[in-house]
Amino acid sequence: MNIDYLTDLIDIISWGIIFYMISAGVIYIILFLIAGPRIRKEKKLSRNEQIEELSINKDTYPISILVPAYNEEAGVVSTVRSLLSLNYPQYEVIVVNDGSTDRTSEKVISQFQMEPIDLAIRTYFKTGEITRAYRSALHPELFLIEKKNGGKADALNAGINFSRYPYFSAIDGDSILEEDALLKTMKPIIDSAGRVTATGGTVRIANGCKINKGVIERVALPRKPLEIMQIIEYFRAFLIGRLGFSRVNILLIISGAFGVFEKSRVIKVGGYKTDTVGEDMELIVRLHRSIKDEKSKQRIEYIQDPVCWTEAPSTIASLRAQRIRWQRGLAETLWTHRKMLFNPKYRGIGLFSFPYYLFVELLSAVFEVMGYFIIIGGLVFSFINPDIALVMFLVMVLYGSLLSSLAVLLEEWTYHKYPTVGSIVVLYIYALTETFWYRILMNFWRVTGLFYAFKKKSVWGNMERKGVFSED
Amino acid sequence: MLELFVWIVVGLLAVQLFILFCLILWKAKAISHENKINEALNSLKPQYIEYIEGNRPAEPSLPRGKSIQTMVMEKMLDEFYSSNDGDLEERKLNQLAEKYLSAHYRRTLKRGSWAERINALYFIEDFYLLSLREDAYRHFLKLKKQDEEFRQCLRVCASLQEDRILPVIVEKEGLSTGFIKELLFRLNEVLMWEILEIIEDKADIAENVLFAFITFNGEQKNEPFFSFVEKKIYDERKEVRLKAMNSLCNYGKISDSSILDPFFGSEYWEERMYAAKLAGACNLPQYKQTLLELLSDAVWWVRFSAAENIQTFPDGETLLRHVALWDEDAYSRDIAKHMLTRKGGISA
Known part of the structure; x- marks a missing residue:
């Protein structure tokens, strides 16, 4: 009985995460539609x-x-x-x-x-x-x-x-x-x-x-x-x-x-x-x-x-x-x-801005990390319907890889700063891989950042410079 | 449900791949087109320089095709105009622009996209295409929104000395002082006098128009309008007086130095500051003592201005050094020290 409850609960959470990610993706698309006309208008300026x-x-x-x-x-x-x-x-x-x-x-x-x-x-x-x-x-x-x-x-x-x-x-x-x-x-x-x-x-x-x-x-x-x-x-x-x-x-x-x-x-x-x-x-x-x-x-x-x-x-x-x-x-x-x-x-x-930054920019990592656990744990321990796990995975691909590859296309359509055909292809292919490794890393770090937010201390970023601009 | 999602993802991926394919084709074409233009430019530029300088009797032949001719000529003339230090005859450059580009720009103004129309307006102005004066004015009449196209179209009309825009400059609401100055900069002296006439006839002239006229003439040191500017330091409006004082600083002269006396003791710190600036700008050593007194003014900007302008006199540094060492007032010592060590340009 308890296992059933747990499975139902996880199903509900899973659908919640799916719904959340679709909504966040739709917001991105809306932002794109708002930005698009202006980019198009000024493209040749x-x-x-x-x-x-x-x-x-x-x-x-x-x-x-x-x-x-x-x-x-x-x-x-x-x-x-x-x-x-x-x-x-x-x-x-x-x-x-x-x-x-x-x-x-x-x-x-x-x-x-x-x-x-x-x-x-x-x-x-x-x-x-x-x-x-x-x-x-x-x-x-x-x-x-x-x-x-x-x-x-x-x-x-x-x-x-x-x-x-x-x-x-x-x-x-x-x-x-x-x-x-x-x-x-x-x-x-x-x-x-x-x-x-x-x-x-x-x-x-x-x-x-x-x-x-x-x-x-x-x-x-x-x-x-x-x-x-x-x-x-x-x-x-x-x-x-x-x-x-x-x-x-x-x-x-x-x-x-x-x-x-x-x-x-x-x-x-x-x-x-x-x-x-x-x-x-x-x-x-x-x-x-x-x-x-x-x-x-x-x-x-x-x-x-x-x-x-x-x-x-x-x-x-x-x-x-x-x-x-x-x-x-x-x-x-x-x-x-x-x-x-x-x-x-x-x-x-x-x-709009504040809710967006709270629910999409700040908390999306939490939802996505929960999604990772549900997909992997659910499939390994069989407490989730594989169909739901696959839907969640596909939504992650949509939200991560496909949106990023869209951004690559948008950059090429507007500024085409990268001078070779090869560079667009490389960027596009990398964008498609985002969900499978880069986004996972980012999400874990962002969740860590949320925990760190409770410890306040004014610091500089300790980024290790290799000095791309170095003249030496 | 699962199938639906699979189809959405596959569908979107397919659409993106199609767009990617189109973009790759488009980019390859654009790169080859650009290379073609650059090649044509590289070979034609020296030939055209010879032609413009009169060392070549016949005009070099451009590549075939209207569109490539327009692009090459536009790029080449743009480069010539922006790097021309008077070596190339402007008349010939203008003739080439009229011959190859005016019809294209006329069409663009009628049928081009927003960005294309603005680009055309930039070039009409850069190449001084007088034949498009009427077109530019007619285009201006069609514009409803005060955006970049509106502003550039007004700039073009001003550059081409279109007098029908004078009432627009003076009466149109929403034009900034800076933009009005940009337009004044383009007008010849005849049109400037017409503007002055409108300003003097109109009792309720917008302040930003007046500010622009006063400031612009000072910046350009326009002698014909000096007396008008100087008269404005007696205006009843404080802002107008300040603009006039600032403008006189740029002229670097006043007809009678005693007109400054009341401003050194003004209740407004801005007037004390400008009085100090004018004493320096007009090189009036008789106000040295007054400037030294202003070093202890309650307002930092007045102190700064006084110190800055004391420094403009030949013995300014010595005076400041003396103040920095011996003056009883801490403010004076501080600002004198600051000025001696930080030798920046005259502050804005």
Whole structure:
């Protein structure tokens, strides 16, 4: 009798999981349908012609680029070099060394002839003590500040304190920007005369690309399956997810790797939160909250152009650490702002974004892991109907592999950044394998991340850099 | 049920494989087409340079086929225009654009997709295709949404000196100050005077139009409109006064320095800040002492501006060093020290 109950219970759970995954898949398709018309509309648009004017326009707001760096000796010089060659009328680059224990500062100091300066800094936020500041003798617009370790958010806040322009951009020390990235990302802000308060661009993975002195010379695929899968994952997140959210002004994430923000609004909401590992998402949620609380008409936008290239983790250990950190960050942000969940005051954010991030982005891993146990355990111990197990498996293939392969097709249809026919085929085939190994790994790490969310501590990601951007 | 799911998965996979197959074919074709265009470009570019420079009597022959001719010419002229430092005769470039591209752009404006129409508008402007002035204006009249197409079409009309858009620039709601400046930048002096006339005749002129006109003239140091800008520092609206002061900073001159006196003691910190900026921009050493006093102003921006502009005088560094070492006021010492060590450009 008890066994029957157990079997019935597992059947119900199984159908629940199947229903859940179909619903999540349908949401993805809806997001794709929302994003599709815009991608199609702008597909043939000449982006370079569009920004020609901005590069000489005196109304293109000056911008401070903040590069928080913790143990980034492998890539920081290339990052800075790529930033110094950006096509933008007026900007400054501020590298914030957050108490690195490696040679991050030495590399910047020797490469760019940094000289010590004495400063009077406006203090918008309290941050870890700034121990020293430098300015480059070669590039007057390049600064390096050294501070006591306080985490990435603290480093960004210190950078905001130091910056002098009305907009700032946050970029990771392991990322490089395309030459016109800032112009493209600032365009919505300029066109809207300030109505857009923050923008983010598409981030791509640089592993495998040929990079010379901070410039992507040839786009190519990496060799490691782990890296290729991350490329596909980024396609899926950026092309299907974010654009759809941005279209209806309910985007909750601007990637920490690259975003542009109106400084006054960020100061108004109190800067980056230092006691979370998901400071990028948390800030965006707070910005949305303040916009809605003020009944302001400002927006947060995402531009679909691939403008930022970042180094993806290439080892199991570093990828695991990154995913655990992301999941913790997501959980912490959703918990901090839980009052927004299903709150009609926050309209689309409260009624759609928040539930989406909670039930799809945060909890999907839990459902999928339960599904794995049910499929394997059920078949081994015969407490589940094999038909149900097979249906669940097929749904997983639909939700994992087929959606990802759709993203690969979408990328090729829109940007076709990868120059050979072979690369589309490789990406497509890898996408089809996602359900069988990559997604399983991700889901276990994401569940681990959920457990870790209960232990709070402000840390930097301890990603092992192999230095795709390294010049050595 | 199981069968249904199997069919869904197999069906979707089959559809995707079909799309993949199409994309592969399309990509292979696109790569070969691009190679063809690049090859044509590489061989034709030097020949066309010779032709444009007058060292070759006959025009080089383009590959057969209208579509490839248009693409090659568009790419080549775009490269010529963007890298032309006056070596290539603009008249000849324009003739080539008119000959090979104007009919294509006319058709695109009528029948192209949104992105194609915008691209066409960009090139009409870049290549200065005067023959399309009427087409651009007619196209503008059809546009209802204030999006990129609307803005680019207005830019094209302004570049081609279409005077029928002047009332649009001045009266259309929703145009930003920055965008109006972009349009003013394209107008010739005759049309600028017409704009000024409309501004002066219209008592309820939108502030952003006025701001744009004042700021733009300062940035361009437009002498004919200097007196209009200077007059505006007496405007009753604070924002207009500030814009005028900012604009005068760009002109780097004022007709009578004493007009600044009341602004140093203004109740508004922005006016004190701009007064400091003007003293530096117009090189008025008689205000050095006043600037030194402003180093202890209650507002950081005023202190910063005063220090920044003291530095513009030949003995500025010495003065700041003295303040940094000996001044009794901590604010003054702090800002002087800051300015001496951080030698950035003039801040925005």
